[in-house]
Amino acid sequence: MTIEAPGTTAYLESLVDVATGELDRRIFSDEEIFDLEMKHIFGRAWLFLCHETQIPKKGDFFEAPMGKDNVLVVRQRDRSIKALLNTCTHRGNAVCRAEEGNVRNFMCTYHGWTFGLDGELVGVPGMSDFYRDELDRSKHPLRKVAQLDTYKGFVFATMDPQAPPLQEFLGRTGRIAIDLLAERGDIEARPGVQKFTLNCNWKFTADNAFDYYHPQITHISAQAVGMIPSADVNDTGGAKTDEGKALGVQRLPTDLDTLVALGEYGHAISGPSLDSMLRTLPPEMHELVTWRRNPGPLAALGPVGSRFAGHPHLFPTAWFTMDAQISLRVPRSAGVTEVWWFSFKDRNESPEEQKAQLGRQIHSFGPAGFLEQEDGENWSQSTAQTRGGASRDIPQLLKMGLGRGKIIHEDGVARIEAPVNEHAQLWTYLSWLQWVKGTDWDELRSATTPGDYI
Amino acid sequence: MATAHLETTLAPEKIAAMYLQYEVEQFYTHEAALLDHQRFEEWVDLFTDDTTYFMPIRRTVPRRNLSREFTQPGEMAFFDDDKATLVGRVQKLGTGTAWAEDPPSRTRHLVTNVRIVEDLGTQLTVETCFHLYRTRLKSEIDEWIGRREDVLRRTEEGFRIARRDIYLDQTVLLSQNLSNFF
Numbered sequence: 001m002t003i004e005a006p007g008t009t010a011y012l013e014s015l016v017d018v019a020t021g022e023l024d025r026r027i028f029s030d031e032e033i034f035d036l037e038m039k040h041i042f043g044r045a046w047l048f049l050c051h052e053t054q055i056p057k058k059g060d061f062f063e064a065p066m067g068k069d070n071v072l073v074v075r076q077r078d079r080s081i082k083a084l085l086n087t088c089t090h091r092g093n094a095v096c097r098a099e100e101g102n103v104r105n106f107m108c109t110y111h112g113w114t115f116g117l118d119g120e121l122v123g124v125p126g127m128s129d130f131y132r133d134e135l136d137r138s139k140h141p142l143r144k145v146a147q148l149d150t151y152k153g154f155v156f157a158t159m160d161p162q163a164p165p166l167q168e169f170l171g172r173t174g175r176i177a178i179d180l181l182a183e184r185g186d187i188e189a190r191p192g193v194q195k196f197t198l199n200c201n202w203k204f205t206a207d208n209a210f211d212y213y214h215p216q217i218t219h220i221s222a223q224a225v226g227m228i229p230s231a232d233v234n235d236t237g238g239a240k241t242d243e244g245k246a247l248g249v250q251r252l253p254t255d256l257d258t259l260v261a262l263g264e265y266g267h268a269i270s271g272p273s274l275d276s277m278l279r280t281l282p283p284e285m286h287e288l289v290t291w292r293r294n295p296g297p298l299a300a301l302g303p304v305g306s307r308f309a310g311h312p313h314l315f316p317t318a319w320f321t322m323d324a325q326i327s328l329r330v331p332r333s334a335g336v337t338e339v340w341w342f343s344f345k346d347r348n349e350s351p352e353e354q355k356a357q358l359g360r361q362i363h364s365f366g367p368a369g370f371l372e373q374e375d376g377e378n379w380s381q382s383t384a385q386t387r388g389g390a391s392r393d394i395p396q397l398l399k400m401g402l403g404r405g406k407i408i409h410e411d412g413v414a415r416i417e418a419p420v421n422e423h424a425q426l427w428t429y430l431s432w433l434q435w436v437k438g439t440d441w442d443e444l445r446s447a448t449t450p451g452d453y454i
Numbered sequence: 455m456a457t458a459h460l461e462t463t464l465a466p467e468k469i470a471a472m473y474l475q476y477e478v479e480q481f482y483t484h485e486a487a488l489l490d491h492q493r494f495e496e497w498v499d500l501f502t503d504d505t506t507y508f509m510p511i512r513r514t515v516p517r518r519n520l521s522r523e524f525t526q527p528g529e530m531a532f533f534d535d536d537k538a539t540l541v542g543r544v545q546k547l548g549t550g551t552a553w554a555e556d557p558p559s560r561t562r563h564l565v566t567n568v569r570i571v572e573d574l575g576t577q578l579t580v581e582t583c584f585h586l587y588r589t590r591l592k593s594e595i596d597e598w599i600g601r602r603e604d605v606l607r608r609t610e611e612g613f614r615i616a617r618r619d620i621y622l623d624q625t626v627l628l629s630q631n632l633s634n635f636f
């Protein structure tokens with residue numbers, strides 16, 4: 001085995017083996033790799049910041065993370081939206097220390113430099129007495145993100161002026177991901193973003209969005225109390241508890257009929273097909289997904305896009321749930337990730353429907369959710385073991401369905417139809433490798449364009 | 455001499471107030487013991503059938519926007535449970551497969567600053583401060599400090615919790631989950 005020098009392209013390429021479905025566990029704890037991710041992924045990709053309805057009035061702001069930068073997403077006087085780096089152009093202090101709120105301007109509490117909603121420097125204490133009017137205020141506005149755009153109310157930004165336009169970055173798969181929420185109706189963000197902290201690498205949270213192999217074990221207690229349906233089928237493959245008991249593991253009824261979409265730049269969708277979901281949901285809950293067949297949504301989603309009922313994930317860190325929520329994973333360091341839950345409602349729904357959905361959202365996900373309570377420790381313990389000198393040499397496996405992912409190209413979507421598999425996770429890491437190498441945009445796009453097999 | 459002094463200076467309503475304070479504090483000490491001894495079925499029986507159990511999201515906002523600090527009922531929250539949901543949480547813990555609590559967390563519920571802020575006879579409104587200390591696995595420590603506002607209903611069996619609002623002194627939660635009760 002040849003050991004490549006850390007940081008080189010050859011080294012990075014040795015970390016992801018798509019042919020064998022094996023990853024090097026160093027990618028989950030090496031600080032140098034994290035720094036490369038900050039630079040090449042979070043410094044370049046279009047990142048989800050917030051939804052327009054979170055900042056409806058002029059002066060409303062929401063602080064969003066972009067890598068290690070913090071930006072203030074601000075509603076302007078002309079109703080447009082700007083995203084400003086939350087760092088004073090004098091000597092760096094944060095000009096705003098709240099998570100959200102409403103302001104007329106941002107005054108830095110260090111020396112009092114004052115910035116308008118558009119970031120222009122409008123006030124400098126001692127401008128004439130101390131600076132003798134020699135400071136050119138126009139040269140020191142709050143810095144803006146390189147590009148900002150919205151897609152159906154969802155606000156995105158990138159720090160890279162060279163990045164392709166948002167629509168192109170999203171591509172067909174990324175747009176379907178958002179349409180599966182946006183086309184549901186007249187979408188409004190519910191007040192309150194749940195934020196909590198996991199001691200794990202962000203990639204565990206990202207690839208788990210596609211993982212329909214884990215619910216039957218990780219979430220077995222939620223299944224036992226009726227939070228998720230089970231199929232009366234056991235394929236435990238010999239799994240037993242510590243004391244040798246068979247758990248009676250019941251897979252999800254949708255598990256043999258799943259749909260995967262692979263998209264450029266690393267976006268993907270994976271999980272149940274709409275048909276299998278309809279066979280599973282009680283009739284009174286069909287409306288959760290059948291709206292996708294209404295004329296408006298169907299026109300946006302297309303014949304293929306409307307067949308997904310799984311989990312879309314926008315590379316690098318935005319997971320969309322089936323019930324109108326976005327889980328944004330915010331890397332803080334190689335071993336610490338925050339989870340931010342954005343939750344939405346459809347203004348057209350009745351108050352009863354809105355309330356029922358709120359209950360489902362609070363009780364499924366988030367730190368106290370019947371499902372998500374169990375997820376964090378899997379990821380933090382998985383991360384912790386990647387620090388062991390011997391443990392980190394064991395490859396990370398994504399072999400389920402390996403080589404069987406026949407890709408069907410139709411209506412601009414590259415899809416795979418198969419039982420539960422790990423194709424989308426493998427796609428995530430294949431794309432991750434291209435990003436982290438610092439591949440330029442054109443090459444990145446072609447290297448992450450799905451072929452005929454994965 | 456001391457006894458005579460007590461009798462002459464303590465009016466009956468003061469003694470009643472002290473006794474009420476004692477009763478309420480005993481109730482909370484008992485409740486905390488049930489939680490820390492993992493006797494969750496008995497714990498959930500302390501809630502009325504029409505109870506609500508609510509923990510809003512807290513946000514760092516400018517002082518001017520303090521009215522927006524906590525989310526309101528009907529908005530997002532960490533807990534927004536009725537009795538059936540609370541019972542469901544207890545049942546989940548009892549399945550033997552709720553991995554977030556297996557191995558179980560070690561918890562200590564410290565309840566203090568007990569203030570009876572309203573007494574309507576049939577029910578009381580009581581504010582308490584709490585410190586929930588949790589350790590897990592080898593070296594994980596989580597702590598939550600905050601304030602609870604309860605409505606305690608008087609029943610034949612003693613106090614029962616008809617409403618509990620929990621206000622945490624954290625905005626971004628520093629823990630990986632909230633798999634324990636407050």
Ligand code: FES
Nearest residue numbers: 088090091108111
């Ligand atoms: S650092 Fe902001 S005014 Fe000096």
Ligand SMILES: [Fe+2]
Nearest residue numbers: 214218371375
């Ligand atoms: Fe999960």
